[in-house]
């Protein structure tokens with residue numbers, strides 16, 4: 001079977017390619033090549049601002065809020081091309097998570113206040129869901145928001161909050177009622193990360209970065225109008241948010257780009273006088289991963305084309321997430337194997353930018369050990385693979 005896009009999509013791809021080539025700042029492209037997974041949040045916001053000027057920053061949003069009106073396949077081609085050219089592409093909190101929740105469930109005030117700033121990429125946002133002891137069992141979260149006149153007083157602690165140290169706003173799950181069933185007492189709040197009582201403490205990570213944070217909320221005052229939708233419906237909105245980006249959780253564009261990088265490394269690095277790619281065991285493993293990635297891409301495309309399946313949306317989302325996360329790890333394993341001993345050399349994030357590439361230590365090697373380490377987390381964040389498998393078993397197979 002040979003899947004092809006129609007000629008209109010091919011010419012659209014050309015248009016996107018020309019734009020990205022002429023507008024992606026070199027420092028962002030280089031940073032993406034080095035860190036692969038998590039470029040600096042400010043770089044992501046900078047690229048988002050460039051896309052905003054073109055009207056391409058929130059392609060999937062309804063047109064009335066600045067969306068493009070592109071078909072799902074056109075959006076796929078856009079993201080595919082951006083990723084291939086080293087522009088930041090992945091589910092991005094403000095654009096792909098809180099934005100859709102606000103325009104679907106939020107008040108006019110929230111839409112008018114926050115959607116323009118998200119569309120223009122003005123600030124970074126973080127997602128405050130997980131707590132110590134409440135990760136997989138998220139409904140057990142204990143952070144409370146108690147009404148006090150025209151505001152809530154929020155108390156509690158979040159953990160693993162990506163990018164909290166650079167975020168201007170956060171979208172948080174909090175308990176507004178502790179007397180009912182856990183899911184029914186949860187509400188969805190937007191919190192100003194600069195508000196008095198918010199303390200952010202970065203966590204040192206194995207990859208050398210400190211993007212993940214603890215967030216302490218001590219009597220933080222949040223205006224009532226920052227409640228999204230109805231009080232006690234936060235669980236419904238959180239599920240909508242997680243399902244909304246269901247094809248994005250496959251990290252298909254990231255995986256495609258990184259497999260291309262694995263190929264580049266394997267064709268450039270030599271062992272026993274031949275390119276690593278020419279070595280039979282490596283070629284076999286590479287071909288296996290490539291086949292799995294192609295299967296994942298077609299699954300995503302079938303989903304985007306609206307093909308009916310017997311599975312419900314959450315089961316589909318979970319299966320794409322499991323496959324995508326496993327592939328992230330398999331692909332970085334290939335990169336490390338192709339690099340051989342070079343993969344053991346660690347370059348700290350702050351040294352990467354000015355790292356002087358040489359024939360022995362080419363640009364493609366910089367940051368790869370960090371990326372291999374942080375992708376171990378792919379099977380944890382956004383819901384662990386064990387939890388996703390249980391969901392698939394229950395929702396798709398009725399087990």
Ligand SMILES: Cc1cc2nc3c(=O)[nH]c(=O)nc-3n(C[C@H](O)[C@H](O)[C@H](O)COP(=O)(O)OP(=O)(O)OC[C@H]3O[C@@H](n4cnc5c(N)ncnc54)[C@H](O)[C@@H]3O)c2cc1C
Nearest residue numbers: 127128129130135136160161162377380381382383384386
């Ligand atoms: C890199 C990274 C970024 C993250 N970013 C964010 C973020 O921005 N915002 C945010 O809110 N959170 C974030 N998280 C947190 C993430 O969502 C949680 O780590 C995840 O949901 C797992 O929760 P936990 O860490 O508490 O592990 P636990 O829930 O304690 O799980 C520990 C282990 O037990 C297994 N387990 C637990 N329950 C079951 C069960 N019922 N059946 C079978 N196995 C089970 C799990 O699969 C896992 O292997 C991030 C995490 C990482 C690693």
